[in-house]
Amino acid sequence: MKKYLLFDLDGTLINGFSPEQAEEAQEKYRERSEDTGIFENEVYEGIPQMLRNLQSKGLFLAVASSEPQASVERILEHFDLRKYFSVVVGKKQDEPGSSDGAGENRDEVVQEALNDLFAYKPIQRSQVYMIGDRGSDAESARAMGIEAVGVTYGCGSMEELKEARADYIVRSVEELESFLLRGLEEEKGENRPEGLTFRRIWVMLYSFLLFMAVRNIVMYAVDLICVQLWDMTLPAALDAFLFVRDPAALEGAQFAFTGNQGVLKSALGFVGGGLAVLSNAKLLIGKTKEETKLSHLRRESSGSYLLLAGAVAGAVLGLNLLLELLGLINKSGAYQAVQKDQYSAAFLLGLITFGVISPVAEELLFRGIIHNYLRRFMKPKLALVISSALFGIYHMNYVQGMYGFLMGCLIAYAYEYFGDFRMALAVHASANILVYCLTYTSIVTTGFVSWPVCLVFAALAVCCLWTLSKRKNVF
Numbered sequence: 095m096k097k098y099l100l101f102d103l104d105g106t107l108i109n110g111f112s113p114e115q116a117e118e119a120q121e122k123y124r125e126r127s128e129d130t131g132i133f134e135n136e137v138y139e140g141i142p143q144m145l146r147n148l149q150s151k152g153l154f155l156a157v158a159s160s161e162p163q164a165s166v167e168r169i170l171e172h173f174d175l176r177k178y179f180s181v182v183v184g185k186k187q188d189e190p191g192s193s194d195g196a197g198e199n200r201d202e203v204v205q206e207a208l209n210d211l212f213a214y215k216p217i218q219r220s221q222v223y224m225i226g227d228r229g230s231d232a233e234s235a236r237a238m239g240i241e242a243v244g245v246t247y248g249c250g251s252m253e254e255l256k257e258a259r260a261d262y263i264v265r266s267v268e269e270l271e272s273f274l275l276r277g278l279e280e281e282k283g284e285n286r287p288e289g290l291t292f293r294r295i296w297v298m299l300y301s302f303l304l305f306m307a308v309r310n311i312v313m314y315a316v317d318l319i320c321v322q323l324w325d326m327t328l329p330a331a332l333d334a335f336l337f338v339r340d341p342a343a344l345e346g347a348q349f350a351f352t353g354n355q356g357v358l359k360s361a362l363g364f365v366g367g368g369l370a371v372l373s374n375a376k377l378l379i380g381k382t383k384e385e386t387k388l389s390h391l392r393r394e395s396s397g398s399y400l401l402l403a404g405a406v407a408g409a410v411l412g413l414n415l416l417l418e419l420l421g422l423i424n425k426s427g428a429y430q431a432v433q434k435d436q437y438s439a440a441f442l443l444g445l446i447t448f449g450v451i452s453p454v455a456e457e458l459l460f461r462g463i464i465h466n467y468l469r470r471f472m473k474p475k476l477a478l479v480i481s482s483a484l485f486g487i488y489h490m491n492y493v494q495g496m497y498g499f500l501m502g503c504l505i506a507y508a509y510e511y512f513g514d515f516r517m518a519l520a521v522h523a524s525a526n527i528l529v530y531c532l533t534y535t536s537i538v539t540t541g542f543v544s545w546p547v548c549l550v551f552a553a554l555a556v557c558c559l560w561t562l563s564k565r566k567n568v569f
Contacts, residue, residue: 095276098218099148100207100240102226103159103166105248107175110135137173138247140267145178148274156181158207160200183207200234208238220567223274229258241567245270256392261566263392273388294471301371301463309367316359324349353438361447368455375462379515382466390513398565401558402508402521408555409504410525413497414532415548428491437534444534449527454519457505460485461518465506475569478506501525510568
C-alpha cells in the first residue's frame with residue numbers, strides 16, 4: 095500500500111467526454127460559458143465514499159489534471175470533492191484570454207503535483223500511485239518514476255492501458271478502493287496477527303511431517319514390493335530395470351537394486367507426499383490468489399517472462415559454477431551420495447522424476463502451504479525468506495541447502511511477482527531440468543567451468559531481477 099495518491103480528474107473521478115465526444119465538442123466547448131459547460135458531467139458512483147475512506151486512513155490525496163487549473167478547482171468545489179485533496183494542480187493559462195493550457199505538458203503537471211504533495215521535500219516515488227483512465231496517465235507516471243494504476247471505467251480501454259504498461263489495472267470504483275486500501279489493516283496490525291505462535295508453527299510442521307511420512311512410507315512400500323518380486327520370474331527388461339543379478343556385484347548381499355529402482359522409488363514417494371498435502375495446498379493457493387488478484391489484473395508482457403527466464407538461467411548456472419569453483423561440491427560427502435543416487439538411473443526417468451515430479455510435490459508444500467500460510471500473518475518478504483530457509487534445510491546437506499535457499503527465494507519472488515502458482519512450478523521445474531541435463535552430460539568437467547563464465551551468469555541473473563523490480567514493485 096502506498097500513502098500518496100495522485101488522481102486524474104476527467105474519466106477517473108468524474109464522468110466527462112469520451113475521446114470521440116471530446117473531439118466533436120472541442121470547438122463548441124470554447125463557445126459555451128464556463129459557468130455552464132464545466133459542470134455538465136457527473137461524479138462516478140462511489141467516488142465520494144472512496145475518497146472519504148482513503149482520507150480517513152491517513153492517505154494523502156492530490157489531483158493532477160490536464161484541464162485548466164481554475165476549471166479543476168471549480169469542478170471539485172461544485173461536486174464537494176475539493177475537501178479531500180491537499181493538492182490540486184491543473185494546466186495554467188498560457189496567455190491572457192487563453193484557456194487551453196497548451197504550453198504545459200502532462201509530465202509537468204504531474205511533476206508540479208508531486209512537488210506540492212511533498213512540499214518540495216525529497217519525493218518518495220516508491221510511495222506514490224498515479225491513478226488515471228488513459229494511456230497518457232500511465233506514460234506520465236513512468237516518466238516520473240512512479241507506479242500507475244489504470245481504471246477501465248473511464249474513457250480508456252483495457253488494451254490502451256496495457257499498451258501504455260500501466261502497473262495495475264482495475265475495472266470499477268470498488269476495485270480501485272480495495273486496491274488502494276489493500277494491506278492497510280496488516281500494516282497497522284488490525285487484522286493480521288503477528289508472530290510465529292506455537293499453533294501456527296504446528297500447522298506448518300504438521301504439513302511437513304505429513305509430506306515426509308507419506309513419502310517415506312511409499313518408498314518403504316516400494317522396497318518391500320521389490321523384495322517380493324526378487325524371486326519371481328519377470329520379463330527380462332523389467333528384471334534388468336529393477337535388479338542387479340550379478341553375483342560379483344551383490345558382494346554377499348541378499349538383494350541389490352539398480353539406480354532405476356531407487357529413482358522410481360523416489361518418484362512414487364514424491365507423488366505420495368504431494369497427494370497428502372494437495373488439498374491443504376489448493377485451499378491456501380486459492381485464498382492467496384483471491385487476496386492478491388487486484389495486484390495482478392494487468393497481464394504481464396512477454397518481456398517480463400523473458401526477464402524471469404534470464405534470471406533463472408543466470409542463477410542456476412551462476413550458483414552451480416560458484417559451488418564447483420569453490421570446491422564445495424567435492425567436499426560434501428552427503429551431496430556426493432545424493433548426486434550418485436539421482437544420476438544412476440536412465441536419463442529420461444531421472445529427468446521426469448527430478449525435473450517434474452519432485453518440483454510439483456515440493457512446491458505444493460513449500461510455496462503452496464508454507465509460504466502462503468506465513469504470508470497470512472507476516473509481510474510477504476519475510477514469508478519469502480523463512481519459507482526459502484526451510485526449503486534449504488529440508489535438503490539436509492550444506493551444498494543443496496545454500497543452493498535451495500537462494501533458488502527458493504527466486505521461486506517465491508516469481509510467485510509473488512506474477513501472482514500465479516504455476517510460475518513457481520515453472521521456475522522450480524526449469525531450474526531442476528537445467529541442472530540435471532548439465533550434470534548428466536558432465537559439462538562441469540569441461541572448460542565451461544571458470545570464474546569469468548560464473549560472473550557472466552551471475553550478472554545476467556542480477557540484471558534481469560533488477561529490471562523486473564523496476565517494472566513492478568512486488569513488496
